[in-house]
Amino acid sequence: MLGALPTAASLYERVRRVIPPIEWSAFAEDIDAILDLKRRRNAVILAHNYQTPEIFHCVADIVGDSLALARKAMTVEADVIVLAGVHFMAETAKLLNPQKTVLIPDLAAGCSLADSITAEDVRLMRRRIPNVPIVTYVNTSAAVKAESDICCTSGNARAVVESLGVPRVIMLPDEYLAKNVAAETDVEILAWKGHCEVHERFTPADIREVRASHPGVIVLAHPECPPEVVAEADFSGSTAAMSDYVERQKPPRVVLLTECSMSDNVALQHPELEFIRPCNLCPHMKRITLTNIREALEQNRHVVSIDPEIAGRARLAVERMLAV
Structure with missing residues (x-):
């Protein structure tokens, strides 16, 4: 017998530690609608690690950093791809899936x-x-x-x-x-x-302040941070590499110098660890919401299209990367 289909009510357990019940009540209707629309339209949602927990953990089918989303986009069998991320990510998904409909919920989600x-x-x-x-x-x-x-x-x-x-x-x-x-x-x-307007704002002083306030903290920095920040961190890597580091090393106290939702999403997977939260918000990533994901599926908006002459050459550059 097939298991019960997920609902907003059944998914709340995944995020209850970071989303209070009163806030969840505002999300539940959109989540149930999105789950239904995905089934009816044979659609999948690709979500970047910087998406908020209610998107990342409750409606996304494929999650990860830019590289993971690029690779996994090639294996998608759905008719419709909704990219919960920024515009260049939606373009990359379209490059790798030229015959599929690719939607981005907000055209202003730039970089x-x-x-x-x-x-x-x-x-x-x-x-x-x-x-x-x-x-x-x-x-x-x-x-x-x-x-x-x-x-x-x-x-x-x-x-x-x-x-x-x-x-x-x-x-x-x-x-x-x-x-x-x-x-x-x-x-x-x-x-x-x-x-990057998120990562360029971190400074070595931020790291020294965190270390002074939280002895023993392990500092992980994204490589889009300034070199002097990376030099003072304990580890530098992509969002996937940072997540893997936490999974592998299990540092009791850790800070991720990157976008805020990244820490929320990794923290939910490691309730036993303490996550310190000096982080910066990406205003573009935060343009993607449950409501506009729902509207994208309901109204088939906004369809991503790329000039064929540009697409062919751009696809080749991406495919060369994926072959490395």
Whole structure:
């Protein structure tokens, strides 16, 4: 006999430690509607690690960092993909699933990194520095990816750079990620001046203050943080790597220097650990809500489309990354 289908009531146990009952009552109707719409439309929801717990733990079918979502998007058998994340992630899902309908609940869910560079910027750089491979972070538009040789994520950036077998590469657009990767490899890396508005705000003083207030705390930093922050942390890695570190090492007291919902989502999986919470909110990720996920499925909005000429070249850059 098949098990009972999930409902909002049955899912509350997953998040009750971070969502009070009075707040949950405002979510329940949307959750039940989304669960029903997914079944009726043969839809799946891909959610980034920065999504809030009621999305991440209660309606998402596939969760993870940018690399995990990119890989798992290729195996999706549903007719409709809803990307609970920002616009470049929805574009990447569309690149890898050109025949499927991909929806993003809010078109304004952008990214400071993606906004920091254009396709023309990349073309100009290629003219000024010819014969140097261009490695582009997935936190970019499809148009920028199309001008690149290969993509990377924070989780595989070093592997991608070293896979090219060259002494020098250009890495776009995150300056801090490029510098942090450069510190780990002999490959010379030329960087762009883009920054993540979430991670650029962390400082070494934040780490020293946390250590003074919480003796023995283990500090994990995302590689989009400034190099001096990464240098003072105990570990640096992608959101997936940070989650894996917590799972593997079980530090009794830990802080994740990244977006706030990441800590909430990992904390729910490790109730025995103490999570210290100096974090920064991503205003773009927070544009995605249960209500607009429901509306996306009800109204088939907003459909992600990419110019075929751009899509073909951008897809090649992403596929090269996934082959590393």
